[in-house]
Every structure is written in structure tokens, then in C-alpha cells.
Amino acid sequence: MFSILRFRSQANLVRSIAIKCCFSCSREGEADSPSQRPISTGVNGENINTSDIPLTHLSPPVRSQAGQNGFPARVTPLHRKIWRVRGIPDGFDKARLATILQEHHYLRPSRGGIGNNVCRVRTLAPDLRGGQVATIRFRQIPAKLRELKQSDQLTIDADIPPGSTQGQPSFQTIRLTIDQHFHGITVLFAPSARRHCIDLLAVPGLGGHPFGSFVDKGSGHMWLSDSLPQDMAGARVMVYGYESALQDSASFANLGDLANSLRLGLRRVLGSGRPKCLILIGHSLGGLLIKEALVRMADSYSDLALMKQVFGAVFFGVPNDGMEIESLIPMVNDQPNRFLLESLSAINSQVLGLQARSFATFLNRTAFEIFCFYEVKKSRTAAQVSSNPPLETQTCKVTVR
Secondary structure, three states, rough: OOOOOHHHHHHHHHHHHHHHHHHHHHHHOOOOOOOOOOOOOOEEEOOOOOOOOOOOOOOOOOOOEEOOHHOOOOOOOOOOEEEEEEOOOOOOOOOHHHHHHHHHHHOOOOOHHHHOOOOOEEEEEEEEOOOEEEEEEEEEHHHHHHHHOOOOOEEEEEEEHHHHHHOOOOOEEEEEEOOOOOOOEEEEOOOOOOOOOOEEEEEEEOOOOOHHEEEEEOOOHHHHHHHHHHHOOEEEEEEEOOOOOOOOOOOOHHHHHHHHHHHHHHHHOOOOOOOEEEEEEEEOHHHHHHHHHHHHOOOOOHHHHHHHOOEEEEEEEOOOOOOOOOOHHHHHOOOOHHHHOOOOOOOOOOOHHHHHHHHHHHOOOOOOEEEEOOOOOOOEEEOOOOOOOEEEEEEOOOOOO
16 A cells, blocks of 8 residues: 655655745735635646755764774664653653653563663653653563553553652652553644744554654654654644554444544644644545545534634545555454445445545635645555464555545
């Protein structure tokens, strides 16, 4: 299936377009409404020239830690699995949070001592629900987290001595929640209130992960959190998670149900703080959810004021006309999510046909900007191999229409 990070240049390209939209928002900041903004969409194969947009802060070089005699030290790499932590007090920094997590008895490694329980706090930002939210990785995954089901979360209580955070006069106990599903909105980076001028929200695709879908599998570079804050210091960067797993899914949510959940998330983003532009990034099914959510918001009188803040979207491999699902059917069999998968079929999907007409009406009455990127060559598809997780096969098809 289409992968937005199969080539690093795709990540750089979408960052450039986001920068262009950001500059456009800034230039049009005094307009009375989005309808006064010029429209310059790149849809249906239109060539988009980004040569005049500077690409800055590309992936930083990897620096090895120095060991004895100046040679690089041998360091056991961190595990690739990423976790989300919520309930973090506002006064905490990355170092303090890492210490709390490393020393907690629930998060001790399955083998070795506390010294092996290295925790890296990858991102730390204000949470839309209050407090702060972080993404973390461990050198060794603690047993409690290893046993955690995909849809569950681990709750831990941590004792904080007096003076650990600013303004804390006495002993305090904080409650943290740790999960790997990232459902809802996760803020990866937030600028200061003075610099905050634009929001970016990325929505992953079918069977994707809100964080892992945007990570380069070779280097581990996550361009949304590792590069965008440097290129766009005034942008708040967020990801959105939802139930999209193919295998072992008990969800019977359809496209409309998932879009309604995203719509609630968009309301929270657009209603937080002073008005600012929002750019949406959608991959595969994520793009369909964005389209459906926007159509429903545009038809709602209560959301009209918020819709004025939505500037545009960047779509990667979004199956607007459906996708090849033949190789995916064995992964769902008779699970409740089979109806969702079949609604995405390229063969006479009534759901997508209706959405296409509704979204065309939405575009005709707004100044919404879209930049679309899609397959022009056959690519390998995913397939079920016995009882193992889905593996890429050598069968090549154009999976996205």
C-alpha cells in the first residue's frame, strides 16, 4: 500500500507545502474570512512547483557519543516502540519526567537492574486536556508495558518530594497514564503563546499508527516532531489516533462514526486559544476521515465560525475512488470491521461515491486548499501469512484509485 515515508523526499515535500500555507496564512491574517484568500489548489494531477520554497533543517546528522580514547561508545539502542504519557504536571521538564519513569517500580526492566531502565522522553508539550503529554521510549520495555494490550493503558502513581516543581510546597502524588494506541489528539510540539500562529494535525491511514506512520523506518526520524518545529517555529504539531487496525479488531465503527470522532477532535483544536489557521495532513483512510469530518462541520451551523480557521489539507495516497482490498479481506475475515474495509473498495463503493459529491459541494463554497499526492506506479500489497502479522508480498498492484 501507499507509504508516505517510502522516500524521504516525500516528507520534505509535505513540509515545504505546509510552510507555503503558513506563509499564506500570515499574509492573509487580516482578511475578514477565508473566502477572501486566493485559491491555489493542486488537485487531480496538477504539477506543484516547490522549487521556490526553501527546505531548511533537514534530518540532522547522527552524532555518536564519545567513549574512552575518543572512540564512539557502545550504547544499547532504545526499543523502537513508542508510548504516550498523560497527566504530567505543567512544571515538569523532560529530564524530571525521565527520572520519575525510570525509578518507578512498575516500570522496571524484565532483566537487569535499574541501570538498564533507560527512558528517553522524545516529546513533551502542553496537552489539550490540561497538564502535559509526552512520547517516550525505553531501552528495555518494562514487563507491565509488554503485557499491556493495544487498546489498554497503564496507570501509575508517582510520589513527588517537595520542591521538585516550581511552587510545590509539600509532598505530592501524581497519576500518570501510559498507552501505545495514541487515541484522540496528541500534541507533539507547541510554541509559546506569543509565537503560536498555526496548527498542524496529521491523521494516519488504515492500520497505521498516529506516531509510527510518520517515522522513517531506517533512521527513526519522525519529521513531524523532529523537523517541523525547526522549520515552523510558530506551529503547534499534533497527531490524531483512532481504531483502524485490520487484525484482531472488535470495532464496528464505520466511516461516518470515525469521522464524527475526528470532528470532535477538530472542535477541541479549533476552540483552544485565540483563532489560528489549521492545516490537515491525511494519509490513506485518514484523508477520507478529514473529508467526511469537514463536510459534516460545514453543514452544521454551530461549526461555521470554527470552519473559517481551516486553511487546507495535504493528502497522501487517499483512496478517493476506492482501493484494492482483495489481499486485505483475509486479515479481517468476519470481524466487525469488515464493513469498514468493504466500504473502501474500488468496486462500486456507495459510501465513497456519496462522499465525493458532498466534498465537491464543500469545495465549491469554500476557499479550502488541497494538495494531493498519489501513486502512479504499481506497489507491493500487504497480505496475511498464516497466523503471523501481515507481511508485504511481491504482488504488485495500484492499490489506491
